[in-house]
Amino acid sequence: MTAAEQTAEDRPVTEVLAWSRSLLDPALREAVETLPASIRSIADYHFGWRDEQGRPVEGGAGKAIRPALVLLAAEAVGGDPAEAVPAAVAVELAHNFSLMHDDVMDGDTVRRHRPTAWNVFGVNSAILAGDALLMLAFDVLAASGHPLLGEGMRRLGAAVAELLDGQRADMGFERRADVGLEECLRMAEAKTGALLGCSSALGGAFGGGAPDQVKRLDGFGRRLGLAFQMVDDLLGVWGDPAVTGKPGHSDLRNGKKSLPVVAALTSGTPAGEELAAFYRAGGPPAGADLDRVAGLIVQAGGRSWCRTRADELLSDALRELWLARPGQRPAAELGMLARHSVRRDH
Structure with a gap:
């Protein structure tokens, strides 16, 4: 075991995420508190801070992987994580904007083991609340006074635009057979x-890294993100509802052409051909067909391809991280967090 791995073992991933939360949550709550009351009540519910009646509750806020990446990356280039808190808040707000809209577009009725915001407050209110979270993300960056706030806002804006393009493509795939x-x-x-x-x-x-370090860290996160999505897609078909907080086979129910599905459809195998014929014949599977379709994806190799590719992307991500010349302890913890994120289905 290397020294870096030993350091990471001394602070397990749960502790790293708790540390990140301890820096993130006060600033995140302070930002959400500035929203109009009618919007704030929806945001408070979505973040797991309050119930439908506005009463305080504990838990259900998610792991906040993205803010943890911000704070650890700042430390990895020799900076003070506290200086990057506004950026951590901004990415968490932008991420939750996308989640609220995703739930509406996908018709998901459950997130984190309880009804989704649109299911409680209505579609229009949830859309508006999501819009408000995205607006707030840029406001937090603007108010930070950081010397690189302009660059940060442009970078976040570009990422959100790319995210929206990806979401549009994802929805379009549901209507296509090819x-x-x-x-x-x-x-x-x-x-x-x-x-x-x-x-x-x-x-x-925000941690003061050199341009080439920032570029490598972007590459690390992008590769990790694609691997993360592959695992999400695996869980969307085979995940345990008690763990995922969503119904079994949720992506199949929604007609998603996710990565294991498309890998199976394009495999050229008999099972892949049978799966393609099923999708051409009608709408999303339901009832007993859900198990049948999931089994065909496995037979066609979609599940194993997705798992193997996710592991390859994880290796690529860790290589990018190493090339960023990070500090030893934060690098070890970034690597540990990456491995934890990509092996959630094990």
């Missing part, structure tokens, strides 16, 4: 990789 694997990979990198790359790069920039 989705290619390469375009599905580009969609997933835009939808998830862009914001994780932005998170790592913002941390590096």
Whole structure:
């Protein structure tokens, strides 16, 4: 075991995430508190801070992987993580904007083991609340006074634009029978990789990193983000509802052409042909067909391809991290967080 690995073992991933939360949460709550009361109540519910009646509750706020990347990346280039807190808040707000809109577009009724915001407050209110979170993300960066706030706002804006393009492609795939694997990979990198790359790069920039370090950190986050999406897609088909907080086979129910599905459809195998015939015949699977379709994806190699590719992307991400010349302890913890994020389905 290397010295870096030993250091990371002394602070397990749960402790790293708790440390990140301790820096993030006060500033995040302070930012959300500035929203109009009608919007704030929806945001408070979505973040897991309050119930439908506005009563305080504990838990349900998610792991906040993206803010942890910001703070660790700042430390990795020799900076003070406290200086990067506004960037961490901004990416968490932007991420939750996308989650609130995703839930509406996908018709998901459950997130983190309780009804989604639109399911409680209505579609229009949830859309407006998501818009407000995105507006607030840029406001937090603008108010930070950081010398690189202009660069940070442009970087976040570009990442959100890429995310939106990926989400549009994802929705478009649901209506198509001819989705290619390469375009599905580009969609997933835009939808998830862009914001994780932005998170790592913002941390590096706000931590005072050199341009080449920031570029490598962006590459680390992008590759990690694509691997992360692959694992999300695996969980969207085979994840345990008790762990994911969503119904079983949720992506199949929604007609998603996710990466394991497209890998199976384009495999050229008999199972892939049978799967393609099923999708051509009608709408998304339901009832007993859900298990049948999931089994065909496995037989066609979609599940194993996705798992193998996620591990390859993790290796690529860790190589980019090493090339950023990070400090030993934060590098070890970034690597540990990356491995934890990509092996959630094990």
